[in-house]
Amino acid sequence: MSTSAFVRVCGLAAAVLAATSCTSTGAEPVDPGLAPRGTVQTTATPTRQDLTNKVSLTGKVTMNPLYGIVAPVAGQVRYWTVAEPTATPTRPTRIATVWTDGQPTNVDVPAGSTFGGRLVDDRATVTAGMPIASAKHAGYGIVAEVDGEQAYRISDAAQGTVQAQIKNGPGPFPCALLGTIAALPVGTVPAPPPAQPDTDDRDATGAETPAPPPRQQEPDTSSEPTGLRLVCTAPADVKMVNGASATLELVTASAQNALVVPVEAVAGGQGKGKVDVVGADGAKVTTDVELGLTDGKVVEIKSGLTGEETLAVPGPNLPPGDPAGQVEPGAGRR
Numbered sequence: 048m049s050t051s052a053f054v055r056v057c058g059l060a061a062a063v064l065a066a067t068s069c070t071s072t073g074a075e076p077v078d079p080g081l082a083p084r085g086t087v088q089t090t091a092t093p094t095r096q097d098l099t100n101k102v103s104l105t106g107k108v109t110m111n112p113l114y115g116i117v118a119p120v121a122g123q124v125r126y127w128t129v130a131e132p133t134a135t136p137t138r139p140t141r142i143a144t145v146w147t148d149g150q151p152t153n154v155d156v157p158a159g160s161t162f163g164g165r166l167v168d169d170r171a172t173v174t175a176g177m178p179i180a181s182a183k184h185a186g187y188g189i190v191a192e193v194d195g196e197q198a199y200r201i202s203d204a205a206q207g208t209v210q211a212q213i214k215n216g217p218g219p220f221p222c223a224l225l226g227t228i229a230a231l232p233v234g235t236v237p238a239p240p241p242a243q244p245d246t247d248d249r250d251a252t253g254a255e256t257p258a259p260p261p262r263q264q265e266p267d268t269s270s271e272p273t274g275l276r277l278v279c280t281a282p283a284d285v286k287m288v289n290g291a292s293a294t295l296e297l298v299t300a301s302a303q304n305a306l307v308v309p310v311e312a313v314a315g316g317q318g319k320g321k322v323d324v325v326g327a328d329g330a331k332v333t334t335d336v337e338l339g340l341t342d343g344k345v346v347e348i349k350s351g352l353t354g355e356e357t358l359a360v361p362g363p364n365l366p367p368g369d370p371a372g373q374v375e376p377g378a379g380r381r
Contacts, residue, residue: 089359089360089361090325090357090358090359090360091308091309091312091357091358091360092355092356092357092358093306093307093308093348093352093354093355093356093358094306094307094308094345095304095305095306095307095354096304096305096307096345097301097302097303097304097305098301098302098305098307098339098340098341098342098345098347099298099300099301099302099340099342100200100298100299100300100301100340100341100342101296101297101298101299101342102197102200102201102296102297102299103294103295103296103297104191104192104193104197104277104294104295104296104297105191105192105292105293105294105295106189106190106191106192106211106277106292106293106294106295107189107190107191107290107291107292107293108187108188108189108213108287108288108289108290108291108293109187109188109189109190109289109290110186110187110188110289111183111184111185111186111188112183112184112188112189112190112225112278113163113181113182113183113184113231113270113271113273113278114160114181114182114183114184114225114226114227114276114278115166115178115180115181115182115226115227115229115231115273116142116154116156116178116179116180116181116182116226116227117175117176117177117178117179117226117227117229118145118154118173118174118175118176118177118179119145119152119154119175120145120147120152120175121145121147121172121173121174121175122145122146122147122148122152122172122173123145123146123147123170123171123172123173124143124144124145124154124167124169124170124171124172124173124179125143125144125145125146125169125170126142126143126165126169127141127142127143127144129141129142129162129236132161135159135161135185136156136158136159136160136161137158137159138158139155139156139157139158140155140156140160140161140162141153141154141155142154142155142156142162142180143179143180145173145179154179154180156180156182157182157225159184159185159186160182160183160184160185160225161182161183161185162180162181162182162236163180163181163182163183163234163269163270164180164181164233164234164235164236164269164270165179165180165234165235165236165237166178166179166180166181166231166232166234167179176227178226178227178229178231180234181231181234181269181270182225182226183270184225184278184280186280187280187281187287187289188225188278188279188280188281189211189222189278189279189280189281189293189295190276190277190278191276191277191293191295192274192275192276193228193274193275193276193277194275195275198228198275200299201228201277201297201299202227202228202229208221208297208298209221209222209223209224209277209279209295209296209297209298210222210295210296211279211281211293211294211295211296212293212294212296213285213287213288213291213292213293214291214292214293214294216286216288216291217281217285217286218285218293219296220281220282220285221282222279222280222281222295223279223280224277224278224279225278225279225280226278228275228276228277229275230272230273230274230275230276231270231272231273232272233270233271233272234269234270235269236269277295277297279295300340301340302339302340302347305339305340305347306347306348306349306352306354307345307346307347307348308322308345308346308348308352308358309344309345309346309360310341310343310344310345310346311360311361311362312358312359312360312361312362313336313338313346313362314362314363314364314365315338315365316338317338318337318338318339319335319336319337319338320335320336320337320338320346320362321333321334321335321336321362321363321365322334322336322351322352322356322358322359322362322363323358323359323362323363324352324356324357324358324359325356325357325358325359331359331363333363334351334352334356335351336348336349336350336351336352337349337350337351
């Protein structure tokens, strides 16, 4: 074969191969880096840990802060006559008694505080937890205004613990709660009864002289109204400066060895949620769960899971009408 014929044959073969590669009708190869559509890529399994729910508040160091004393039981309140103290009381001061079915329950202002005023009328019917008197702490305290949306979370934690930090100052240190966070009306202290006239009202001639009518005295307003606020006191060895800014961290609830999952795996809120449980075949089953505490990273599952499940992350998309969105910090309640 001549050289020119050999070149023509090779060129034809090359053209045929090129055409064959460009017009192949075989199936396109699957990219091994891509999973089939619908495959769950990220999963999580429930774990157990201790969990606390906290609320942060901004406050200030305040001299002689005012706080509220509440009725310990429901009933009729009967106030005592409280003498004005000549020094800071070192013992509790009895200010009222609440009567329920003939049984008395006494109400005291703690030592270190003075009686501020009555917040309801004498003989009024009150409910347990209702503010019935104001008191004034003698010395420094930390006062934090409370947002109305936080009121119930904080109110439920009346026996909770508070840690305080003075900005550019002492802390953190425990801060003892005083009274209630409820807003207080104006406090009043009734005027003392008028002095009784002398029974022997006679002039120099022996004739009776009518006594002047008793002067009506208006009640003395002793405390100003307040909004929702939390008041606490620092240990005696903590140096306080009036007006200094402070941060308070209140533990509102806690749970030990709680079953928790990442918040991204849960949809819902207000104690109710849904998760997608992934089966062995990769299929997802949406399951209802009861939510508890959350710290913003994980949320407590109170019921609905055993702890052995595998969950899809993110959680299910809820249709309109269901509690939408991912669970938010504080959404669950104990």
